[in-house]
Amino acid sequence: MKIGLEVHTALPTHSKLFCACSTEAAEPNTAICPVCMGFPGSKPVLNRNALEISLRVSAALHCSIIKNSYFIRKVYFYPDLPKSYQITQLEGSVGHGGYVDIGSKKIRIRRVQLEEDPARIIRSEDYSLLDFNRSGVPLNEIVTEPDIASEEELRSFVSELRSILYYVGIDIDKEVKIDLNISLGEERVEVKNVTGIKNLIDAARFEKKRQSDLLQSGKPIVKETRSYSAESLSTVSSREKESDEEYGFIFDPDLSFYPTSGIALGKPVIASEIASSYGKYSGTVKELIMLDRDSLRLLEYGSKNSDIKNVINAIELLKRHRGTSMPNEGFGEMLKYMDSGLLPNEDAISALMQGKPVDLAADVIDAKDIDDEINRLISERPQLVSEYKANKKAFNFIVGMILKKHRVDPKYVSERLSAIIGQA
Amino acid sequence: MKCDIKSFLDAEKPDDYQERLKEEIGALNAKFHMLTAAVNSIGSGFPFSVKDNICVKGVEASASSRILSGYVPPFNATAIERLPKESFAFIGKTKMDEFGLGTFGINCDDHPLNPFDEKRVTGGSSAGSAAATAVIKHHVSIAESTGGSISCPASFCGVVGFTPTYGAVSRYGLIDYANSLDKIGIMSRSAGNIKYVFDLIRGEDPRDSTSVSTEISNRHSKNLIVIDQLMDGIDQRILKSFDRFLSKLQSLGYSIEHRSIPFIEKSIPTYYIISMAEASTNLAKYTGFKYGHKITDFSKGYNDFFSDARDSFGMEAKRRVVLGTFVRSAGLKGRYYEKALRLRSMFIEKLSETLSAGLIISPTMPSLAPKIKDAGSLDPIATYSMDSITIPPNLCGFPHISFPFDYIDGMPVGAQAVSGHFNDYSVIDFAGEWEEQFEYKFNYNAGAL
Known part of the structure; x- marks a missing residue:
């Protein structure tokens, strides 16, 4: 094709x-x-x-x-x-x-x-x-x-x-309009004016099947212009x-x-090329930055001084809180906490975004405390491990218990929980 | 240099001057058909007319085409915008060959007649501009030339016609014939008037990307160059008279040099190929439903609808659309359109070299203004050949001026002086010097003070 x-x-x-x-x-x-x-x-x-x-x-x-x-x-x-x-x-x-x-x-x-x-x-x-x-x-x-x-x-x-x-x-x-030229045989078929990415994929899939059916039954593929209908998920001859x-x-x-010589260009940003420089984390980084210039900014700022794992965690945490617009200085502070094993909660993130001081006692938790708490709760209820393997909702109980004590991101707790149970 | 614009503005005029001028122009228009419409009121400024392919806000601009009849542009051409309202009084639009396509000024309804002999053509395409200049004493016309549309009618009607360097005057507001060749220029009865108006309307315009701010020079040369090949095919009586003109110029201190430019006759097909190719794209927009002439029968499919609308073009417009489409078509573009572009570059290079040594001088047209019946029966190739002398400077965008140098059987004969790019003042001044010792003749002097 x-x-x-x-x-x-x-x-x-x-x-x-x-x-x-x-x-x-x-x-x-x-x-x-x-x-x-x-x-x-x-x-x-x-x-x-x-x-x-x-x-x-x-x-x-x-x-x-x-x-x-x-x-x-x-x-x-x-x-x-x-x-x-x-x-x-x-x-x-x-x-x-x-x-x-x-x-x-x-x-x-x-x-x-x-x-x-x-x-x-x-x-x-x-x-x-x-x-x-x-x-x-x-x-x-x-x-x-x-x-x-x-x-x-x-x-x-x-x-x-x-x-x-x-x-x-x-x-x-x-707004995107695409002319799709697709040929399985000798003759080129042009599907004109396809709007949107989903329609493009669907139109290509339909044409692939239509043309290969024709080829299999020995019929010719006609050089022609076709149009795509999203209702019928098919192309018709124009x-x-x-x-x-x-x-x-x-x-x-x-x-x-x-x-064109006088026009200042700047270096083009190709997110997947940037991501590929992050070794084993390149897949995760790519997902973070492909369509998010704030995340790219935070990544490039943070990875200068901090551990890349923490930088990724911090950006993911901010994404969950819709906080990636955080200025670099605030993000630097946040990474300092995270590099020393501390977890900022929602109030801490919002303080960092506004450049206000963070209440260390109330809004920043030691990650180790959470792990200890999880381990304690599991050891009190050993049956949880097998229950979890049957039904992942068994988690919710422990997550709930932790959230009662600590103001922390529930998604982080679930992640730690599965990591710890995975080891258990 | 003679310039009557300031003296006209300063002159004490009778109270009924404008009214009298209006009536005189009206009577002459009934006779010679130079204007597109009856004259309304005339202001107190210096009278000016405008070729019908140049937009004047709120005034119909049909380029003398039926297909554009009724088109009223909502804006002024830059050249019009730059004429101070308090000093210039608009008298009307002047008739022309449809869209500028023609040599004699007869490709339109009710075409103008030559004020020196109404059985003869005015020349074109700025036909009405030349006729108006020949009958109104104090007057300038804002005209336009693509391949000779100012020089030719100026020569036939015995007036001074100036075509500037391509790009020196903004084309914004000009209804396109061939964009890379179209130049807005000026006609009047003196080189001085032309210089005055040229200095007002020229210069870069942000609304026309091909306009430039290049300074205009006056590398005035006492060297005159005659290109021998351009003399081929010129009427014998004109040639004899031109020789006397050259002797006179020599006695005035000019030196005359003869030069040969091989293949200069190929400038005619080069010009026609480029101009027709561009014209066929410019005329594509006239489809009978947006401005001007509108088709009201919507029952047909698009293609038939467009074909019906485009039937309103005159014969010459149809011929050039067909030929222009042909020479730019995929399989033939290399043989015609692209080759013509290369030839144009070659002519610009060759002629620039020649023009660095002096002004090129020649008769403007190979004949006197022909009789209308003779002009109308010429075949297209014979008609296009009439432009052999006006085409080279037009094709290359060189400034040039045509002015009367003699009268034969009561008909004016024009000479054309050509200069290098942006050396526009040199040809204007050259004509100005000629005017110091040669009296132009006119049969009518509407509005004489």
Whole structure:
């Protein structure tokens, strides 16, 4: 199986790609102007911020960066396209020839390009409406080579890409449209405009089965465009003639060449690469930081001076208390307690977050005290060990007993309990 | 240099001056059809007209196309915005070949007629701008040139027409024909007026990414260069007159040098390929349902709907959309569009070299303004060949000016001077010096003080 993707995400800019209109208006046709309506006489002016973000995406995908980026016109007729051409990129794209490392292999990236979104069509039974608020919203398109060979690789790729884009400031869950090119045989099938990650996986799974059934029964796979329906979990033929489309691309002479050399990039953050430097903890670290820049910050701050095991425990503890926004200084304090075997409770965490002093007597418990208490309770009730093996809920009694005496995170108590019983 | 803008503004005018001007222009418009609509009221500033493909806020801009009729832009072109309201009085939009596509000014409804002989064309595409300049005494027209649309009608109508360096004047508010070639320029009866207005409207504009702030120079040269190949095919009487003009210039202290630029005739297909390719994308937006001419029958599918709407284009617009789409199509782009881009770069390099040695001088057009019936029966290739002298500077974005240097059988004959990029003042000053000792003739002088 060969899968290639074209992933379109909206860029987090406040204004559109070629005009100053807002990208965030709700009321239809309120964020519009002569430029994004394609009025004769208007001219596009590039939003430099969009170019910068596209550049950061390209760098994070290990692409080589073009010296001077430029735009082309893709000409086709559709009611949602005000100028009857879309301003987009091909050879002039910011990034070319990169990759995403999914561990088992590298999925090659062909291109990272900027383009404008057309207007939104709202279809009704006997009429359609157009909302030009979306016209001109910047899109970033990431085009992969057909290197994805299994559903597992597809999942890994999407999870890596989601993390990479997250660290560039793009939320893939907010808006993503994907064209899925998938072929089991000779001919390529394109499933257009799949929205969201779940639908992408489902569409790929359906196509894999559909195409392999065809192959097994000796029927041909037709080169065609299909669309995915989330209701029926299946793809249907769009009945579009599949010839190589003729867009008559030309350089957009209303725009210029945009040098990339003056744009400060910063080092791209690739969470899985960072995680892999933590040896046997890399799996746990990866889960913590893939989609959480606060956890990454705490990890990098904490692991400079403290034991990595304690740092992970501290971040997990903060995650449970929704406290990962804690400033580095507070986290440093917290690690000091934990490095010396002490456990901060909820009040202590909230004090550390606000930079207030912690009440050592009331809010910080010695971890050893908890272990002692657990051991005492188990020794009083030896039958608990066998009861636990039959029913894990037998725990709750001991957890309850401990929580009566100490204000401590119940999840921590359960963890210690299973660790101690496991040894027993 | 002669400039009547300041003196006009300072002059004591009779109380009914504006009313009289309005009536005179109205009567001349009935005769020569240079304006798109009857003149409303005229303010007290210096009268100016605007080619119909340049947006004036609240005034219909149809680019003389049926498909855009009724389009009222909600904004001013930057060039218009930069004219101080207290000093300039808008008199109207001027007719043109549809979207600028034409050499004679006859590709529109009710086209303008030449004020020197109403059986003859005005030249195009800035046809109405030239005719208005030829009949109104104190006046400038904001015009536009892509391949010769200022020089050609200026020559045929005996006025001064200036096309700046590409990018020197913002294109914001210009309805596109070919974006990499379109230049907003100026027509008037004197080089001095043109310099005055050019200094007001030029300079970088944040709303046009191709506009620049480069300083305009005046490397004025007493060297004039005649490109021999450009003289091929010019009417014999014009050539003889041009020789006398050169002798006169020599007696005024200019030196004349002849040079050859091989393949310069290839600038014509180069220009037409690039301009048609770009035009076919610019004209794609006219689909009959957003602005201007609207189709109200919604019963058809998209493709049929679009085809119906686009039937409103004139013949020349249709021809260029078809050819332009052809030359940029996937299999042929390398042979036509991309090759033309390379040729343009080559011409810019070659001609820049020549222009560093002096101004290129030539007659503007190979003939006098043709009779309307003759112009209308020319085939497209013969028509496109008429642009052989105006195309090189337009293709390369060089500043150039056309001004009258003689009259043959009562018809004006124009000369064109070309200079290097951003050396715009040199051609304006050159025309200004010529005007010191040559009197331009006009049959009409509406609004004469």
